[in-house]
Amino acid sequence: MVTLGIALAAIILFVGTAGVVLPTLIRAFQGAAPSPDIALTNALLLNIALILLGWNRYKALNAELARRCASEEEARRLADMDHLTGCFNRRSLTVALAELLAEKAHRERALAVVAVDLDNFKQINDLNGHLAGDEVLRAIALRIERLTPEGGLLARLGGDEFLCVVPYHPQVPDRIDQLASRMIESVAVPVDHEGNSIDVTISVGIASSTQLELTGQATVSAQKLMHKADIAMYHAKKQGKNRFFWFEPPMENELRFRNELETGIRRGIAQGEFRPYYEQQVDLETGELTGFEMLARWDSPELGVIGPDIFIPIAEEIGVIGEMSERLISQAFEDAKQWAPELTLSVNISPVQMRDPWFAQKLLKLMVKHNFPPNRLDIEITESCLHENIGMVRSMITSLRNQGVHVSLDDFGTGYSSLSQLRTLPFDRLKIDRAFISELTDEAHGGKLVDAIISMGDGLKLPITAEGVENEQVLEALKAMGKLKGQGYHYGRPEPADKVLERLQKQGRLSEGDASNVTAVDFGDKGSSARESDARAS
Structure with missing residues (x-):
């Protein structure tokens, strides 16, 4: 605006000056009048120069302003659009x-x-x-x-x-x-x-x-x-x-509850609210107790005792399953050291943990830290682990077995493991999923599938454990199929550590040095086993 004003003022001044100088110049050129005043002539020339310079500057500033406006408009457009797809952001x-x-x-x-x-x-x-x-x-x-x-x-x-x-x-x-x-x-x-x-x-x-x-x-x-x-x-x-x-409104309530669970799980890990429970594993032929499987429970101050079917999937999704599992396994090592040395400890491993290439080293480090014998530990992995990275899983299994740890394939029959995988992967035991064991009470289906799995295990020289032994009928049917181990509610529900110690004390199966002071051990159990979930830790 200033530049345009200067140019317009120069034009007005030029009109005023030219009205006096130009007629005199024309008459002087024709020889009818003397030459015009030098000062007025110079003023006229300066006006012309000022007009040209002012107009050029005005056009330049106008062009610069147009470019700047276009740039700002493009910046606003880019700020409002997604650069990859051209959609709004x-x-x-x-x-x-x-x-x-x-x-x-x-x-x-x-x-x-x-x-x-x-x-x-x-x-x-x-x-x-x-x-x-x-x-x-x-x-x-x-x-x-x-x-x-x-x-x-x-x-x-x-x-x-x-x-x-x-x-x-x-x-x-x-x-x-x-x-x-x-x-x-x-x-x-x-x-x-x-x-x-x-x-x-x-x-x-x-x-x-x-x-x-x-x-x-x-x-x-x-x-x-x-x-x-x-x-x-x-x-x-x-x-x-x-x-x-x-x-729908219930979805929002569900999501809010989910967020509360996530917060509670993170807090519970830090405050030690996750505790190991133990389910008996029994030789079906003799009825003798051979060991325990460690199952996770969340003893929440607000929600009570929560089963793993609720918190394990969430812990896997939010990335805290590794820390939770390590804390539970550490506590289980300390608990199992009080048992008789022939009793084994089985631990379920999440598929998420099997994706960690350092998992085997972390587990071995925990055993060294707690001075737990490797031959008493049985790691259970599910069939789904075999399809994510079979090479890494094979390496982990081999590394653990080289240190004396036993490795079992858990929930066999529910995944997609092949016979070639069973032959090439160095498993020590197969565990038949409880869904197949429950069919033993069905006269239509009978035990044909279970019998086939047991026969396959015999052919591969893999011992078998049957999960979900719920009653005497299932137990008798399994006994007729061969030498097996079993676990299930027929032998009792999962128990906290202090209840296990009481059970073992009655059987005289505590480690030396622990039998005399078992009553002094306090694990802080609240006796909430009635509210346990039937699901097992992944």
């Missing part, structure tokens, strides 16, 4: 959703917020590389965008999570169901990347503005609605993935 979508909520509040229309999350996207990245992962994200964003109706919005919130905002009439929610179904079907088509076909599925959660109490703060309402869609999406994942669910 979380910040811009929140603002847009708030505006739509304020607008739709005055109409007979509703907004559906559709949260979309790719299933197992980390595995896609790990197997195919991050470039392939980026290509998958772009392809999925394009497919969802094509399905988004007019007036809808699509945003990538980060990672592999997308969110759609779709206007609809509240009387016809089926249209949103159809949209979600088409999204699932469209995404399920494999994505091609450098000749590789990548399969993708999604979990979808839907929340409606009709479920929201609109307040004067539209941004807060938008965030609440997005949160409800997220809750529904996580519920879809929990129910098996590759499906969609509408938000």
Whole structure:
């Protein structure tokens, strides 16, 4: 503005000066008048120069201002868009959703917020590389965008999570169901990347503005609605993935309880609330006690005694299963050192722990620390461990067995282990899953499958332990099938350490030096075994 003002002032001055100088110059050129005043002529020339300079500067500043405005507009656009997919991002979508909520509040229309999350996207990245992962994200964003109706919005919130905002009439929610179904079907088509076909599925959660109490703060309402869609999406994942669910209030309560459990588990580990319980393992032929399997229990001050079927999956997901297991095993070593030396200790190992290449070394270090004999320890792993990294599992098993530790294949028959794996992996024992043992009471099925497993174990020279011996009928059926070990509620429910010591004292099977002072041992048991879960630690 200043530059333009200077240029205009120079033009006005030029007009005034030129009105005097130019006529005199023309007459002087024609010889009809003397030469004009030198000062006025110089002033005229300076005005011309000032006009040219001022106008050029004005155009330059104008061009610079236009470039700066364009740059700022591009910066705002980039700040509002996801650079990888070209969709909105979380910040811009929140603002847009708030505006739509304020607008739709005055109409007979509703907004559906559709949260979309790719299933197992980390595995896609790990197997195919991050470039392939980026290509998958772009392809999925394009497919969802094509399905988004007019007036809808699509945003990538980060990672592999997308969110759609779709206007609809509240009387016809089926249209949103159809949209979600088409999204699932469209995404399920494999994505091609450098000749590789990548399969993708999604979990979808839907929340409606009709479920929201609109307040004067539209941004807060938008965030609440997005949160409800997220809750529904996580519920879809929990129910098996590759499906969609509408938000319902109980889902929020469930998620809140889940968060409370996570907090409680972290606190419980630090405060020693997780304790080992022990289930008897018996020689079925003689009825003699041969050892115990350690099972985890959470003695929560607020919730009571909680079984592992509740807290083990959560501990695995939040990454604390290793620390929890090490603390439980350490306590179990100290407990088992008070038993007679011929009694063994069996410990279940989570598949998550088997992914740790240093697990065997950590376990051996614990045995050295607690001076626990390796030949008394039996590590139990599930069949699912064999399909994640068979080479690393073989190395761990070999390393442990070289130190004298026994290794059993737990819950045999529920996974996908092959005969070749059983022949090549150096297992010491097979444990038949309780689901097969329970069929021994069914006359239609009988014990054919159990008998086949036992015959296979005999052929591979692998001893067998039967889980889930619940009654005398099952016990007699197993006795007729050969020499087996067994465990189950027929011999008693899992007990805390002090109850085990009482049992062993009556049988005279405590280690020397512990038999005389067993009554002085206090493990802080609250006698809550009636509330135990029947599930076993993974």
